[in-house]
Amino acid sequence: ETGVTQTPRHLVMGMTNKKSLKCEQHLGHNAMYWYKQSAKKPLELMFVYNFKEQTENNSVPSRFSPECPNSSHLFLHLHTLQPEDSALYLCASSQVEGSGNTIYFGEGSWLTVV
Amino acid sequence: GDSVTQMEGPVTLSEEAFLTINCTYTATGYPSLFWYVQYPGEGLQLLLKATKADDKGSNKGFEATYRKETTSFHLEKGSVQVSDSAVYFCALSESRSGNTPLVFGKGTRLSVIA
Numbered sequence: 001e002t003g004v005t006q007t008p009r010h011l012v013m014g015m016t017n018k019k020s021l022k023c024e025q026h027l028g029h030n031a032m033y034w035y036k037q038s039a040k041k042p043l044e045l046m047f048v049y050n051f052k053e054q055t056e057n058n059s060v061p062s063r064f065s066p067e068c069p070n071s072s073h074l075f076l077h078l079h080t081l082q083p084e085d086s087a088l089y090l091c092a093s094s095q096v097e098g099s100g101n102t103i104y105f106g107e108g109s110w111l112t113v114v
Numbered sequence: 115g116d117s118v119t120q121m122e123g124p125v126t127l128s129e130e131a132f133l134t135i136n137c138t139y140t141a142t143g144y145p146s147l148f149w150y151v152q153y154p155g156e157g158l159q160l161l162l163k164a165t166k167a168d169d170k171g172s173n174k175g176f177e178a179t180y181r182k183e184t185t186s187f188h189l190e191k192g193s194v195q196v197s198d199s200a201v202y203f204c205a206l207s208e209s210r211s212g213n214t215p216l217v218f219g220k221g222t223r224l225s226v227i228a
Contacts, residue, residue: 107157
């Protein structure tokens, strides 16, 4: 148990569907992240939220839409995805307090787009 | 920009063998360095970290020493077990104000056979 909970753990969706991934952290952290992990590719940082404000968007297509209603919850809304978006989506959190930013990950949501 | 380079896997070892996974980094400042481990079907877990030069991080028999002169943070374990089979990621976080998300290496898959 890492203190970062992701749901659902597995999701299969069609290209015309709309679904959402949810992340909740119980660590009292003030920053949250979405990463994408695909086979044979490095971990890709997608979005960063500090104190509920989005501070980084790494050229992510608009079919991925993040939402951070408070510092404990983070969503990733998905719509009109492509098969190449199938991947493991990892949520993470950290406490931003100067140096040594240790990030704690959830167990991930496996997404399959058919 | 900042980057992390890890030795390519997969690495296959027999039980009780000595493990070294090389990691070197490029950074503009004075980063903190991390090793994360990902067991099959799970998210990433922090294995160990070091925040300044000559620091040694250790956990579960794994060790890594922050070598500023060689910009390296090699992971070692004296005697691996089958349960150590996983993917290992080296990462860095710059030590400057604000939130500096982790930069990851591509990961090294370790398989330990009995």
